Every structure is written in C-alpha cells, then in structure tokens.
Amino acid sequence: MKFHAEKVTLPGAVLAVAWVVVDELYRMHVEATTYLESVRGRHCSVNTQRVYASRVSLYLTWCDERGLDWSSPGFENLLRFRDWLISEPLPPRGKQPPGHHRFRLDGSGDAVLGTMTEFLCFGVRHGWTTAELAMTLSRPKHLKFLAPGQSAGEGGQFREIQARTLKLKGDDPGIEFFTAEQVDLMIRLARNARDRFLIVLMRATGMRIGETLGLRREDLHLLPDSRALDCFHSGPHIHVRRREDNANNALAKSRKGRVIPVESEVIDFYRDYQWEREQVPQAAACDMVFVNLFRAPLGRAMSYPNAKQLFDRLAKWAEIIARPHMMRHTAATEWLEAGVPDDVVSDLLGHLSPQSLRPYKHVKDRRKREAVERVAAARR
Missing domain, CATH: 1.10.443.10 (Intergrase catalytic core)
Structure with missing residues (x-):
C-alpha cells in the first residue's frame, strides 16, 4: 500500500488549504493527518506542511511494503529505513541516460528522519506509540557551548538537551548561491x-x-x-x-x-x-x-x-x-x-x-585562492 500527500480545502475557511495523508484508495490516514494538523497549528507555512506530509507518507509506505506496524517498527528496522533512504535510487527525472541513477543526499535523508522522529514522538501523547520507542529515538546531550545571550540556567540545567539518535552524517554541501x-x-x-x-x-x-x-x-x-x-x-x-x-x-x-x-x-x-x-x-x-x-x-x-x-x-x-x-x-x-x-x-x-x-557564510573560490597566494607570497 502506497501513501501520498494530498491537498484539501478546509471547510468553512476562505481560501485556506491543508495537507493530509491518504492511501491508494484515498482513505485518510488519521494519525498522520492529526500530526499534520499540529504542524498547521504551529502556523507553519503550507509549503512546510506539504513537505512534512510527503516525508510521513514515505515512512508509512516503507513500513507497509515490508509488513511492519508503523507505530512499533523496532529500532533495528528504523536503522534499515535510515540506510534505505540514501541507498534506494530515486525515480528518474526527465531524460536520464541508461544506467544512471539519482540518490537522495544525506541532508535530504536526515530531514526525513527528523520528521519521522517527531511524528513517532508525537504519537506517544495520543497513545499510538510507546514511550519506550520514543526513548530509543533520542538521548541526552550536554552542550559545551551556548549561543550568545543564552543562559545555562540554574546548575546548568539548560545545557542538557535531547538529541536524535537516528541521523545521517555526511558532507553537507550547503545551499549554493548564484554568481x-x-x-x-x-x-x-x-x-x-x-x-x-x-x-x-x-x-x-x-x-x-x-x-x-x-x-x-x-x-x-x-x-x-x-x-x-x-x-x-x-x-x-x-x-x-x-x-x-x-x-x-x-x-x-x-x-x-x-x-x-x-x-x-x-x-x-x-x-x-x-x-x-x-x-x-x-x-x-x-x-x-x-x-x-x-x-x-x-x-x-x-x-x-x-x-x-x-x-x-x-x-x-x-x-x-x-x-x-x-x-x-x-x-x-x-x-x-x-x-x-x-x-x-x-x-x-x-x-x-x-x-x-x-x-x-559561503567562502568563494576567489577568496580561498587569495588566502593561499597571500601566505605563499609572505613565505617567499
């Protein structure tokens, strides 16, 4: 069963839309749609809601195709999902040479994992998922450094945060800029x-x-x-x-x-x-x-x-x-x-x-070249 994101018009609202998750028969996935409603309640943009809906749909489809219960997949299966995100070829885009495949970048895969983690943790308060599962998805992390102006709190209480356990650590090329x-x-x-x-x-x-x-x-x-x-x-x-x-x-x-x-x-x-x-x-x-x-x-x-x-x-x-x-x-x-x-x-x-x-803060090639040449000139 494949799930996908679908845009709907909100009843009684003027030109207001929202995103839901439905299956192939256009049956609404109640839990995923409830989560997306919470995203809309945070006043996130419609485009953000659309992206989140697509990510949740991807996770639900992956679980269903493997006969897994999305609400209790087991941590080992979530590790397999993480690896699948960057190893599974993406659908071809336009005219693509034979044998050429596109793959999801680590940054894109990590964004999917972040949304999936939030969705599963959101399910705890509604009784869809267990607290034990949520505990495996995060771990305590001590911040050595704080942002300027941020207080550490009494006894350093604000230095302790919960960090995701499921991550993709790859080289982040960053968002490019135009010349x-x-x-x-x-x-x-x-x-x-x-x-x-x-x-x-x-x-x-x-x-x-x-x-x-x-x-x-x-x-x-x-x-x-x-x-x-x-x-x-x-x-x-x-x-x-x-x-x-x-x-x-x-x-x-x-x-x-x-x-x-x-x-x-x-x-x-x-x-x-x-x-x-x-x-x-x-x-x-x-x-x-x-x-x-x-x-x-x-x-x-x-x-x-x-x-x-x-x-x-x-x-x-x-x-x-x-x-x-x-x-x-x-x-x-x-x-x-x-x-x-x-x-x-x-x-x-x-x-x-x-x-x-x-x-x-992108460093242009020209500035890097100037830095190397400046040091080389000083050495000479």
Whole structure:
C-alpha cells in the first residue's frame, strides 16, 4: 500500500488549504493527518506542511511494503529505513541516460528522519506509540557551548538537551548561491517584466520566496519620503509582514516584521512590471504584488508552484542549478563580501539568532585562492 500527500480545502475557511495523508484508495490516514494538523497549528507555512506530509507518507509506505506496524517498527528496522533512504535510487527525472541513477543526499535523508522522529514522538501523547520507542529515538546531550545571550540556567540545567539518535552524517554541501554573471543571465532569459522584477527583488532584499509572494502593494514604499503613508522610514524600502490570510497561502516565516531598504534598480524593474500589469484588467482588483498575467486565472495571486516553475525554466535555459532560496543566499553572500557587519546582515535577513547566519557564510573560490597566494607570497 502506497501513501501520498494530498491537498484539501478546509471547510468553512476562505481560501485556506491543508495537507493530509491518504492511501491508494484515498482513505485518510488519521494519525498522520492529526500530526499534520499540529504542524498547521504551529502556523507553519503550507509549503512546510506539504513537505512534512510527503516525508510521513514515505515512512508509512516503507513500513507497509515490508509488513511492519508503523507505530512499533523496532529500532533495528528504523536503522534499515535510515540506510534505505540514501541507498534506494530515486525515480528518474526527465531524460536520464541508461544506467544512471539519482540518490537522495544525506541532508535530504536526515530531514526525513527528523520528521519521522517527531511524528513517532508525537504519537506517544495520543497513545499510538510507546514511550519506550520514543526513548530509543533520542538521548541526552550536554552542550559545551551556548549561543550568545543564552543562559545555562540554574546548575546548568539548560545545557542538557535531547538529541536524535537516528541521523545521517555526511558532507553537507550547503545551499549554493548564484554568481553575479548567473543572476544577470537569468534576468536576460526571463520572458517578462514580472519575472525579471521577482529575480531582481529577491537578489536585492534576500527575502524568502514565501515573503516575496506574500507582498502586497501597500508594503512597497518606493518614494524618497513615505511620511504621506504614515511611515517614517527614510528612503525607498519594503515592509516584510507576516499575514496568514494571503490568497496564495504565502507566509513569512518570522512573526517579527522588518524593513529592507532598496535602491533605484529595484524601482526601475518595478516600474516596468507595473506597466506590464496594467495591460491585464483582471489584475487591477488584486492587492498582491505578484499576480498571474499570462495564464488563468488572470489577476490571481502568484503561487509557489508558479515561482518554482519559473526557476526550473531558468535552470534549464541557463544550464545551471536554480532554486528560489538560492537568491536569499546570494544576497547574504554579496552583503558579507562587501564588508557589511554580521549583525546588519542578520537584521536584513530577519534572523532572530546570530547563529542563523552561519549557513549563509559561503567562502568563494576567489577568496580561498587569495588566502593561499597571500601566505605563499609572505613565505617567499
């Protein structure tokens, strides 16, 4: 029996969707769907819910195909599931040479294990799984170092945490970023002003794709002085706000809003997009910044799948790897390369903890080459 994630519309809600897990006969898996409801209750984005639903479905399918009870598989079988995640070839994607197989990276497999562990531990409080199983999935870990500003508590009580026992430890390549040449190429390859503006805006602001698609026209303060809008931030800027009623379900990750300054390049590309948008009468009534202009339903807020398809097309045309989140890493990398202090970059990205900036500190080959040559020159 195969399980898969399915999107549903919530009864009595306006344009609200959720994700559930169903089998081949579209019978709902009650426990998995209850867990996903708790994920939605944490105000996670719809895309996060979709990913979690897919991971849980993968685990349930693996158990069912082997005749295992998902709620009490035994730790040895969970170890087999861990190994299977990175040893089982993935379904072919597009035209694939004969004998060529794709495999799940350690990082992707570890994310599945993390969701599976949370799902099984969630089942303890509902009586689906046993406390003994949950105890095998975690172990106490003593933190030698704490994040800046974090208290160790009385007697060091906060230094003791529960760490997962099921992990995949491999080389983490990290999320890549675009070079300036690649960004320029994507801008040239984009087929319309809306797509060009989206690329330029994400590169200039470091916004997540959910934050970008969730922008409303009232969030764009592009005049030198915004006091007429009851806003006292100086210069052109953009407000990033978390809203849970966006028609396209786009959601800002952080509950704390922030302001990001922008320069004339962003304004110029927005002006071109506005002219293009005005040619579609159906878009006039929509308050969202990014809307459908070239496919039905015209004037409707642009969705995440639309943005993903855009980057997939650009990746194919430019013959590069291109994902929306790489734009955020590109912005952070360029700010850090320009000497912008870490605390300023963290604020621009909307990070609450300084530790969150660590994955964005990509060291370019040029800087590594310069470091080696500098030491070699000094030695000579």
